[in-house]
Amino acid sequence: MSGMTAGDFTYAVFHQPNGKFPLRVGKMLGFTKEQLEPGWLSPRLGNTYSGASPIGLTSTLDVARPGDMILMVSYGSGAGSDAFVWKVTERIDEVRDRAVRTVKLLDENLMYVDYGTYAKFRHKIRKND
Numbered sequence: 001m002s003g004m005t006a007g008d009f010t011y012a013v014f015h016q017p018n019g020k021f022p023l024r025v026g027k028m029l030g031f032t033k034e035q036l037e038p039g040w041l042s043p044r045l046g047n048t049y050s051g052a053s054p055i056g057l058t059s060t061l062d063v064a065r066p067g068d069m070i071l072m073v074s075y076g077s078g079a080g081s082d083a084f085v086w087k088v089t090e091r092i093d094e095v096r097d098r099a100v101r102t103v104k105l106l107d108e109n110l111m112y113v114d115y116g117t118y119a120k121f122r123h124k125i126r127k128n129d
Contacts, residue, residue: 006030010068013039013056
């Protein structure tokens with residue numbers, strides 16, 4: 001146990017099976033919405049299951065500053081739980097823009113498909129032979 005409280009963290013990222021869950025859990029543990037928002041991606045991205053917390057972490061690191069403390073917690077589906085405490089180092093400014101920022105990836109070059117196209121890709125529509 002780290003002995004830390006919500007006030008010791010700049011940000012927190014929780015498992016995100018839906019948009020409400022991480023905010024509700026964060027509030028129960030004493031975190032503010034401002035601490036959760038950078039990594040709260042499920043409303044725009046959906047449920048990425050085990051990828052939700054790591055993707056939330058990448059989005060949080062896109063705005064974090066040296067010295068910031070980040071709590072990341074993953075759990076679900078009876079598979080156990082892991083919690084990580086991250087301290088952002090000075091190197092963040094050097095490496096941050098070596099990849100496209102997470103929110104930019106989510107907000108640009110969007111491609112929407114109609115239901116017919118979705119159903120075709122999911123093999124829900126079959127050609128009559």
